Amino acid sequence: MARMTYCSRGPLISTEGLNGVGKTYLTNRAVEALAVKPLMLDEFSQRANGRLGLGEALLRALREASGGDPFLRGGTPMAEALILMAIKRHDLDTVLTDLARGQVVVEGRSVDTTAVCQALLLHPDDPEAALQTAIDLLDLASSYRPLPDLTILVTDDTSKAVERAQRRDRRELTSEQVDFMRDAGALFEQLAATDPVRYRVVDRRVVDEYAAVEQIRTWINDAGSDLACLVEPWQRSDAVCMCCGQLTPVEAS
Numbered sequence: 001m002a003r004m005t006y007c008s009r010g011p012l013i014s015t016e017g018l019n020g021v022g023k024t025y026l027t028n029r030a031v032e033a034l035a036v037k038p039l040m041l042d043e044f045s046q047r048a049n050g051r052l053g054l055g056e057a058l059l060r061a062l063r064e065a066s067g068g069d070p071f072l073r074g075g076t077p078m079a080e081a082l083i084l085m086a087i088k089r090h091d092l093d094t095v096l097t098d099l100a101r102g103q104v105v106v107e108g109r110s111v112d113t114t115a116v117c118q119a120l121l122l123h124p125d126d127p128e129a130a131l132q133t134a135i136d137l138l139d140l141a142s143s144y145r146p147l148p149d150l151t152i153l154v155t156d157d158t159s160k161a162v163e164r165a166q167r168r169d170r171r172e173l174t175s176e177q178v179d180f181m182r183d184a185g186a187l188f189e190q191l192a193a194t195d196p197v198r199y200r201v202v203d204r205r206v207v208d209e210y211a212a213v214e215q216i217r218t219w220i221n222d223a224g225s226d227l228a229c230l231v232e233p234w235q236r237s238d239a240v241c242m243c244c245g246q247l248t249p250v251e252a253s
C-alpha cells in the first residue's frame with residue numbers, strides 16, 4: 001500500500017542501542033549546539049514511578065511483573081511485546097501536536113528495542129530465527145504506529161557499554177544480563193543493516209566522542225526535509241494525516 005503526500009510536520013527520530021552505550025550522553029551533546037532544540041522523549045529509566053498517564057501505568061505493570069529485571073522480562077515475551085508497542089504508540093500520541101507544528105522530536109529508544117529484545121527472548125539460541133522475528137516484530141509494530149523517520153543506532157563493545165551502565169547505575173549486571181546485552185548488540189546491528197534508509201549507525205569503536213556527536217548533530221539537522229504525511233498505518237482506505245490533516249489517498253501499487 002503506497003501513500004506519498006508531503007507534510008510540513010517535524011521529523012520523528014529515535015536513538016537505539018545497548019544500555020550504557022551513550023545514547024543519552026551523545027544526543028544531549030549533539031543538540032546542545034542546535035539553535036532550535038528538539039523535543040526529547042525520555043528513555044524508560046528516566047520516567048519516575050508516580051508519573052500519571054496510560055504509558056506510565058503500562059510501564060509500571062511491566063516493571064512489577066518482571067520483578068525489577070532491567071530488560072522488563074516477565075516470562076511472557078509476546079504479551080510484553082504488545083504492551084511495549086502500546087507504550088510506544090502512547091509516546092507517539094503525546095507528541096503528535098508537537099510534530100504537527102514542525103517540532104523535531106527525538107525518542108530515546110523506540111520499537112526497534114522492542115523488536116530486538118523480544119525476538120531474543122523468543123529465540124535465545126537461534127540468531128537466524130531471532131533476526132527474522134525482529135524484522136517481523138518491527139512489521140507488527142509498524143501497524144500500531146508509523147516507524148521513526150530516522151533511527152540513530154549507537155554501537156560499541158558490549159564490555160564498554162556494560163561498564164558505563166554499571167558505573168552510572170551503581171549496580172552490577174549478572175553474567176546472564178551481560179550475555180543478553182551482547183546478543184542484543186549483535187542483533188541491533190543486523191537489524192539496522194536490513195534498512196539502511198531509516199538507520200544511521202554511529203560506531204564508537206571507530207569514531208571518537210567528538211566525531212560521534214558531530215555525526216548525530218548533522219543527522220538530526222538534516223532529518224526535516226521531504227517528510228511524508230503521517231497516517232494511521234492500520235487504516236486501509238484514504239486517510240487524513242495525523243499532523244497536517246491533509247487527505248492522503250491510497251495509491252495503487
Ligand SMILES: Nc1ncnc2c1ncn2[C@@H]1O[C@H](COP(=O)(O)OP(=O)(O)OP(=O)(O)O)[C@@H](O)[C@H]1O
Pocket residue numbers: 017018019020021022023024025026043045164165168209
Ligand atoms: N564519551 C563519554 N564521556 C563521558 N561519559 C560518558 C560518555 N559516554 C557516555 N558516558 C556516560 O556513560 C553513562 C551511560 O551513558 P548514557 O546514559 O548516555 O547511555 P544510554 O545509552 O542512554 O543508556 P541507557 O539506555 O541504559 O539509558 C552515563 O553516565 C554517561 O554520562
Ligand SMILES: Cc1cn([C@H]2C[C@H](O)[C@@H](COP(=O)(O)O)O2)c(=O)[nH]c1=O
Pocket residue numbers: 019042043044045046070071072084108109110111113114115117
Ligand atoms: C523500550 C524498551 C526498553 N526495554 C528495556 C531496555 C532497558 O534495559 C530498559 C530501560 O530502557 P531505557 O530506555 O534505556 O531507560 O528497558 C525493553 O526491554 N524493551 C523495550 O521495548
